Amino acid sequence: MEKQITRTSEINWKPLVEEGINTNGISAKILCFDPIAKRPTAFLLKFEAGASYPNHVHPAGEEIFVLEGEIRSGKDELKKGDYLYMPPGSTHSVFTKTGCTLLFKVPEEVIILK
Numbered sequence: 103m104e105k106q107i108t109r110t111s112e113i114n115w116k117p118l119v120e121e122g123i124n125t126n127g128i129s130a131k132i133l134c135f136d137p138i139a140k141r142p143t144a145f146l147l148k149f150e151a152g153a154s155y156p157n158h159v160h161p162a163g164e165e166i167f168v169l170e171g172e173i174r175s176g177k178d179e180l181k182k183g184d185y186l187y188m189p190p191g192s193t194h195s196v197f198t199k200t201g202c203t204l205l206f207k208v209p210e211e212v213i214i215l216k
Contacts, residue, residue, distance in 0.1 A: 108134070110131055115131060115148055123155075128148070128149055128150075128153050132144075139210075139211075144205070144207050145206050148201075149196075152198070153197075153201070158194070158212040159191065160191070161212075162209040163188055164212075165206070167186075168181060170202055172200055173202045176195065
């Protein structure tokens with residue numbers, strides 16, 4: 103990849119759409135897109151109050167930084183300024199009572215657990 107600057111103030115929030123998954127109340131801003139994998143590897147997610155994302159596994163791990171609000175990631179409660187590293191193979195679901203904005207780095211696509 104080449105050097106890239108993404109000006110998030112110039113990007114509109116777009117509803118997160120994933121086939122077969124309830125993503126109501128979740129919006130995204132893509133920061134970095136991997137053209138080889140054909141997917142974003144770094145992005146912002148905004149969860150409205152009450153929004154959730156189902157239980158899933160991270161084959162290559164995940165990094166989360168909470169920019170605003172709070173979120174529950176599995177058993178962990180994260181608040182503004184918190185950073186979470188999930189090693190490869192980790193599983194969790196996420197839920198927020200009040201809403202939040204998060205920075206994500208996800209090197210590989212997640213796998214939804216049924």
